[in-house]
Amino acid sequence: MYGNDFAATGDAGVPASDVAATSAGRTLLEQVEDAERELRSASERSVVGDDRLQDYFDAVINADQKIEPRDWMPDPYRLGLIRQIAQHAHSEIIGMQPEGNWISRAPSLKRKAILLAKVQDEAGHGLYLYAAAETLGVSRSDLVDQLLTGRQKYSSIFNYPTLTWADVGTIGWLVDGAAIVNQVPLCRCSYGPYARAMIRICKEESFHQRQGFEILHTLAHGTPAQRAMAQDAVNRWWYPSLAMFGPPDTASTHSEQSMTWKIKRFSNDELRQRFVDMCVQQATVLGLSLPDPDLRWNAERDHYDFTQPDFHELMRVISGDGPCNRQRLEHRRRAHEEGAWVREAAAAYAAKRAAREPAGV
Ligand SMILES: [Fe+2]
Numbered sequence: 001m002y003g004n005d006f007a008a009t010g011d012a013g014v015p016a017s018d019v020a021a022t023s024a025g026r027t028l029l030e031q032v033e034d035a036e037r038e039l040r041s042a043s044e045r046s047v048v049g050d051d052r053l054q055d056y057f058d059a060v061i062n063a064d065q066k067i068e069p070r071d072w073m074p075d076p077y078r079l080g081l082i083r084q085i086a087q088h089a090h091s092e093i094i095g096m097q098p099e100g101n102w103i104s105r106a107p108s109l110k111r112k113a114i115l116l117a118k119v120q121d122e123a124g125h126g127l128y129l130y131a132a133a134e135t136l137g138v139s140r141s142d143l144v145d146q147l148l149t150g151r152q153k154y155s156s157i158f159n160y161p162t163l164t165w166a167d168v169g170t171i172g173w174l175v176d177g178a179a180i181v182n183q184v185p186l187c188r189c190s191y192g193p194y195a196r197a198m199i200r201i202c203k204e205e206s207f208h209q210r211q212g213f214e215i216l217h218t219l220a221h222g223t224p225a226q227r228a229m230a231q232d233a234v235n236r237w238w239y240p241s242l243a244m245f246g247p248p249d250t251a252s253t254h255s256e257q258s259m260t261w262k263i264k265r266f267s268n269d270e271l272r273q274r275f276v277d278m279c280v281q282q283a284t285v286l287g288l289s290l291p292d293p294d295l296r297w298n299a300e301r302d303h304y305d306f307t308q309p310d311f312h313e314l315m316r317v318i319s320g321d322g323p324c325n326r327q328r329l330e331h332r333r334r335a336h337e338e339g340a341w342v343r344e345a346a347a348a349y350a351a352k353r354a355a356r357e358p359a360g361v
């Protein structure tokens, strides 16, 4: 769900009047659709060519059109995008583990099928993003190698354990929810292949958040033990979810340049605030509380005041000292090694086909 697209009434309905997650009155879903329309018209580029490469690049960015793989781009733009897209792709792939942990223990066949599809979607997201990164001149095997050797990071949120079934619901609601709030503005990113990948991903993430919300809603309206399990999961995931937006603006290293290049559109703190505003009303619908005693509406700011996550903990987890860092990477390495024969077979098959087919077909 894009934060607020539940019907006004219904089982797990969030009132449609919730506009907390909107920008200029547009819901998150509408923002994705706007971005998709903009992307189409931006591909018919009207900026006139300029012999000076840098000037032409700047003109395309300023005209809100898209930089495509064929275009010249400054090295820091290319390298920054590779870093960001790769980190994003790694997060999708590593992010399959915490929930994959519950596929065999889902409480019903239906729940199992839904979770299986969701985890599979995340693999697909990784795939789109690795493909987008490859258009910048880097190979996928190189990127995977950087993940496995710890030279590139993935989102710190996936280093927390999934202790109960309610964690699966909470991840869908809060973690996929934070991901959407982060990613909807990336649908308008200046690099065409990344923007296109993000539009598709955001549409799929909307289902992920919806299914998480529905799991939690069912538990929160179940037995006292189920309700307690749901509340416990929300208590554990709330602050790590807030930390997903990264360090505060005052300490964010890549933000300013990224904004100038129209890769990033909003600051970490702006997006974090948007997420909090969105969650408060949804928590009310769930009948669960958010574990922050200082959470309250501030009429002057027109936003909720809230307690910031522990950024020291975020740094500790990013640097490898979270509850599951070692386990996640070990699992990924093992899966990569055990999948070697599949990659070899696919490469042999592709080579055989290429040899059989005449060139250019
Ligand atoms: Fe995803």
Ligand SMILES: [Fe+2]
Pocket (backbone or CB within 6 Å): 122, 176, 205, 208
């Ligand atoms: Fe997701």
